[in-house]
Amino acid sequence: MTSSLLPHASSQEVAPAVSAASAATGEQPAPGARTLSGTGVGQGVALGPVARMAAPLQAPGEEPSALTPEQEHARVQESVAAVAQDLAARGEAAGGTAQGVLQAQAMMAQDPALDKAVRARLGDGATAERAVHESFEQFRRRLEQAGGYLGERAADLADVAQRVIAHLSGLPAPGVPDPGHPFVLVAQDLAPADTALLDLEKVLAVVTIEGGPTSHTAILAREKGLTAVVGVAGAAELTDGETVVVDAAASAVEISPSPEREKEVRARIAERAAAASAPVTPGALADGTPVPLLANLGSPEGAAEAVELGAEGVGLFRTEFLFLSAETAPDVAAQRHAYQQMLEAFPGQKVVIRLLDAGADKPLPFLTDADEENPALGRRGLRALNAQPEILRGQLTALAEAAAATEADLWVMAPMVSTAEEAEAFTALAAEHGLRTAGVMVEVPSSALIADQLLTRTGFASIGTNDLTQYTMAADRLLGSVAELQDPWHPAVLRLIGEVGAAGARQDRPVGVCGEAAADPLLAVVLVGLGVQTLSMAPAAMADVRAELARHTAAAARAAAQAALAAAGAQDAREAARAALADGSR
Template sequence: MPELSGIGIGRGIAAGPVARMSPPPPAPADEASELSPEAETDRVKEALSEVAGELEERGRAVGGTARDVLEAQAMMAQDPSLADAVQTRLQAGKTGEFAVHEAFAEFRATLEQLGGYLGERAADLSDVAQRVIASLRGLPAPGVPDPGHPFILVAEDLAPADTALLDLDKVQALVTIQGGPTSHTAILAREKSITAIVGVADAAELTEDEQIIVDSVAGIVYTQPSAEQIRDAQARRTAREEEAAAPLTPGTLADGTAVPLLANLGSASSTDQAVELGAEGVGLFRTEFLFLSADEAPSVEEQREAYQKVLQAFPGQKVVVRALDAGADKPLSFLNDQPEENPALGLRGLRALMANEQILKDQLTALAQAQENTEADVWVMAPMVSTVEEAEEFTALAKQHGLQIAGVMVEVPSIALMADELMSRTDFASIGTNDLTQYTMAADRLLGSVASLQDPWHPAVLRLIRQVGAAGIASAKPVGVCGEAAADPLLAVVLVGLGVNTLSMSPAALADVRAELKLHTLEQARSIAAAALTAATAAQARESALSVAQQS
């Protein structure tokens, strides 16, 4: 059976006919408008407002990470700089459609050159432009087809607005030509438990209504399947659904080894879902939501109230709070307003906090107060730590402020290589695989052109994780993972085999990871990890691990 390979998301499997995303409408021609500039301006303003409103409404409907992404898109539609660029073209007599197309294309090119977080937003900008142009033409917004029956969606990539509102009764699985393991499509698919394979370069060959099987465990799209193979895929899908509906249990391996499964949270609004899906605590509570929309740092009191809302949802359970991680793709004027040529390597994370120590001290004070008012087991960690000295300084400062368990994130190769020294000076380590992969591979994790390098399966990344895991075992101190890698079920097993004690992920990924862990003993997990480490590439590591896992 012919096979197409990509990066599987989760443990899902699906069989069904292909339905392809329609290509975007043709670009509008550069021609003079028959309307006055004032009339065209009114048309464009109405279309921009309509698109922004629709995106905000979709965001409110879905919540979670998708809401944040859609709200960011809505802000693009109302960006004053873009509006000025459009207006300049309207005053020159262009049509509204062409003015929007050209102005947005110009901004997209600028964002792509900047790279990083802004580079990743370039694709979102194109989606907004296409929606505005469709509105101006009186056409439906580009989006997901509706063939009237269940189908497998095949697309170049998906805009966040489309991924967020997929009808999962109809969309059995998702296959994209573009995208990597940390792309928006992958993250949102994982959050919504959609069977998906991204980065399938040959998916362009798939034709409308063609029957295929999408196996995200293997990362393979099977074409021309037999009736027996389709029945087998449907049986596996049913078994997975029954598995997900079973009573929630703590994360354990087949031999009873405990592997606590924790949730990554970005705000207090996500706590209910995490508890409902069986999170045994929080492995990463991101505090940026309090700071990113502010002109100045929030007060101690404001922070305390926000932290308490999260801590109250997890009485007696561990909640790991990350100190403010700003800079690079999350600039804050009150933290660092100096332009930097390469902000990903600049004053960000703990570096920025140490340069503005009062902001850090206020955050630690607020967190200590919130801890006193709740029954959660509070741990605090520093982001973007590069040296043992930084780890030592942060740990001491946290304890001075009444937080007894303090650790650091391992996101930079330098601190992973110094893991033995690190673990003697702090209480725990939490590996942020997204940034660790980025800095190990010198590949911006938000830049689509190097997405193929942004793969935590790469043996270079796995070897660094092994070094941290070994240091944790030697010092009898915990090592967790809170990056997207923990949400990959098979990779989660590899991580445990490398010495990781806890796994933290988006709540929707908990069921798949819990189920995969139950299939393997600790000894088998170590064998699977060893197989991955012997590989030369990320793809080979994944294949080797899968081969050994299937034999265990």
């Protein structure tokens, strides 16, 4: 471990959170209810008593140590190693996105910059507990002051400090309460180690006082299908045992709802449960138009759950998990093994694997330039791979070997493609390696605007709405300060998606969406109306999207798309689409 804390703090982000506006579905809190607002995660609703997370450990005392600095440092090293091992074990048990998040947190614990700060305080006579508290708090404040995505990693570091101090003191690690009955968990913020292993039989929903759309609570809650509202400042007033409604679709927490409101919420919960337990059918519109629903996956471990939830294949398999915790690029054999695991879970089905998307928030010491002033606009994705052709060719070789050993229909795509020349060169290189179907990600406006030229040179296009939105709106998706602009409902973004959909129809090439927008049921209908043929999302979102698609015809989807395109802004587009679909159902 040679790098410093701040770059690694963002290295495990895999998928940014949907904004509160994107989550809204038109559900509104009951009139007169005392309501708190935040950022909703998903479409769920929950009702139950509050159980608050226990207060953090008290700051260690300032009395001088009776041991030598070397003895105290040995204690710190033992506790840090134990905490890192525990976090890694929790990540392995959780799998998926959580594993990468917890690996990043374990790396935080072992950061050499932190160790240097601890050593300095031990040299001044502090105890191990006090040195850890002061050093970690110093770095936590730096992250918080940085704001945006790094600011939201401050809670992760604070959790590591608490765990190390608890181990040093012989106390239980901080964790989720267990009141003996199902409950709504309320916390200042929720550490990844706790979120990853929540008992969903007991935890009905999560409400956090801090956190935002890119917090790990939001990311992991979405992956687990957990109802959550984050960044609810007023939640500090909630008390144990108090009944609340947590309505993620409305981004609201209702306090002490009326009996009538409780009845409404229970009916909605039952309706959602019935839809989730209904026999899984292929994605389709009401008139029978097929809209395959594919899974976004970050590791092979998530494949079984995706199949169980009705995934008709994989629309985005992120390969970063193989690279992010490595000091050097994994060899062809290691990559082939992981790819083969994924492909074997989907015999005869389409599996779209994205090549390594490094750079920006996912820097790699062996691939990207750590000194770039603006890495989001620098050498990332295919640009970085083209600069290191041996890594690119190694990945293509491993994919071709894995495909040859399985029965899945492998499609491979390149991230961050900006020009027709890049698309043509990548497609030719994939063919040279024996890969039959190659395509490109559409994540920047230039690709959308020249989609016809791209699709005459490559096999398919997959639209990454997270990046396409940030580049269209000039609003970094990792910065909470511009979160209101990070909305794929904006007509400018929709217009670019429509350009790609129309080009796909003209060139007879498949066009899909694999960004977070596909998980928004209402927006999913609009995307189909814009010419998108497949939708890929977190498996937990499939039931809601499948049910919404089944309510509308292709003609209604096109009408909703046109209504959204004619709107002035994101919220207007959302309301216009909803109104158009309501008119079409009459």
